[in-house]
Amino acid sequence: MGPILLTGGAGYIGSHTGVELLNAGHDIVVFDNFSNSHPEVLDRVEQITGKSVHLVRGDIRHQAELEAAITTYNCQAVIHFACLKAVGESMERPLEYYENNVLGTLQVLQAMRATGVNTLLFSSSATVYGVPQYLPLKETHPLSATNPYARSKLIIEDILRDLHRANPEWRIGILRYFNPVGAHESGLIGEDPLGVPNNLMPFIAQVAVGRRNTLQIWGRDYPTPDGTGIRDYLHVVDLAIGHLRALQHLDTPQCLSLNLGTGTGYSVLEIVHAFEKSSGKTIPYEFAPRRTGDVASCYADPSLALAVLGWKAERTLERMCEDTWRWQHHNIHGYRS
Ligand code: NAD
Ligand code: WQD
Numbered sequence: 001m002g003p004i005l006l007t008g009g010a011g012y013i014g015s016h017t018g019v020e021l022l023n024a025g026h027d028i029v030v031f032d033n034f035s036n037s038h039p040e041v042l043d044r045v046e047q048i049t050g051k052s053v054h055l056v057r058g059d060i061r062h063q064a065e066l067e068a069a070i071t072t073y074n075c076q077a078v079i080h081f082a083c084l085k086a087v088g089e090s091m092e093r094p095l096e097y098y099e100n101n102v103l104g105t106l107q108v109l110q111a112m113r114a115t116g117v118n119t120l121l122f123s124s125s126a127t128v129y130g131v132p133q134y135l136p137l138k139e140t141h142p143l144s145a146t147n148p149y150a151r152s153k154l155i156i157e158d159i160l161r162d163l164h165r166a167n168p169e170w171r172i173g174i175l176r177y178f179n180p181v182g183a184h185e186s187g188l189i190g191e192d193p194l195g196v197p198n199n200l201m202p203f204i205a206q207v208a209v210g211r212r213n214t215l216q217i218w219g220r221d222y223p224t225p226d227g228t229g230i231r232d233y234l235h236v237v238d239l240a241i242g243h244l245r246a247l248q249h250l251d252t253p254q255c256l257s258l259n260l261g262t263g264t265g266y267s268v269l270e271i272v273h274a275f276e277k278s279s280g281k282t283i284p285y286e287f288a289p290r291r292t293g294d295v296a297s298c299y300a301d302p303s304l305a306l307a308v309l310g311w312k313a314e315r316t317l318e319r320m321c322e323d324t325w326r327w328q329h330h331n332i333h334g335y336r337s
Contacts, residue, residue, distance in 0.1 A: 020244050067114055121246055139257050181236065238315050
């Protein structure tokens with residue numbers, strides 16, 4: 001296969017996927033506006049793989065920039081990561097989220113159509129299941145959204161299904177990620193949120209390294225064994241490998257939705273204790289009220305991805321914590337260290 005265009009390829013999941021693609025012999029073109037990432041990440045990807053990355057600085061809301069990138073490098077497939085992803089911010093700034101995520105994706109699809117590329121992996125999210133009606137979540141669970149970020153993902157999924165109905169020759173993989181955490185084992189790339197982290201693992205890592213004092217645990221009265229929320233955390237390298245497998249599977253026309261998760265849920269307190277063990281640091285925490293919109297438990301039934309792709313998340317919670325810690329303490333201020 002020819003080069004692969006990674007929109008948002010400088011971000012957390014895109015950079016780890018880039019490493020796996022390069023290691024598997026693919027050429028990659030990163031298309032990013034660096035609104036939530038740092039160009040340094042691409043030097044690190046090159047350092048890890050010993051291969052070079054093509055970079056196009058551009059915005060997915062501009063179709064002409066996307067078309068130029070695809071034709072210049074003769075890209076044969078697109079992995080579309082670029083997106084705004086903060087749930088709370090999406091409730092305050094819904095129009096920015098719909099513009100960047102939905103309009104941006106329409107430009108990506110139109111640029112693909114104009115250049116004759118019809119192989120696409122799309123970063124969806126477990127958030128499209130809304131409030132779980134049963135667990136573990138299967139791909140056939142009803143879809144709904146409880147905030148603009150989630151709704152932008154659901155709208156895009158619907159657009160992709162419509163596109164495939166109208167043009168069945170398209171090859172589309174909709175990948176619903178659960179909670180990606182961890183970092184590359186080299187400690188050279190990892191998650192580097194701007195400002196106060198919204199997500200649990202990067203917040204814990206910043207407490208461990210001394211950037212923040214105390215973790216607030218949102219809710220201790222959920223109907224779970226220890227009262228804290230349960231999620232399906234998966235190692236970002238396992239997730240990246242899932243993209244490689246999914247791309248290999250897109251050798252025939254289809255529109256397939258797949259859960260990428262481990263199938264195992266851990267509570268907030270279990271994550272805190274696992275991180276303490278891996279890092280040797282104490283994580284001071286206090287309980288705070290539930291965060292609006294949070295559900296008690298959410299975890300995947302990942303059996304379809306195993307059946308269809310032969311993919312299964314292999315890395316343990318211990319690895320997720322060790323690798324997060326290695327990245328964070330070698331890069332206390334992330335790529336700006
Ligand atoms: P990220 O913010 O680290 O990466 C996204 C990248 O897209 C960034 O490099 C950003 O600069 C770029 N970008 C954003 N808007 C752009 C635009 N208009 N034009 C060009 N580039 C743009 O996020 P991530 O965690 O790597 O997430 C990647 C994808 O996975 C997103 O679509 C996200 O919604 C999805 N996802 C993430 C999680 C998670 O917890 N991290 C969970 C489920 C799904
Ligand atoms: C995990 C658990 C919190 C921070 C979000 C998005 C979802 C997806 C992944 C993109 C919950 C608790 C957290 C903190 C805490 N993203 N927590 N204190 O909410 O499962 O999913 O990221 O698609 O759409 O909603 O992940 O890491 O924010 O929270 O107690 O400081 O940790 O309440 O139980 P979440 P998270």
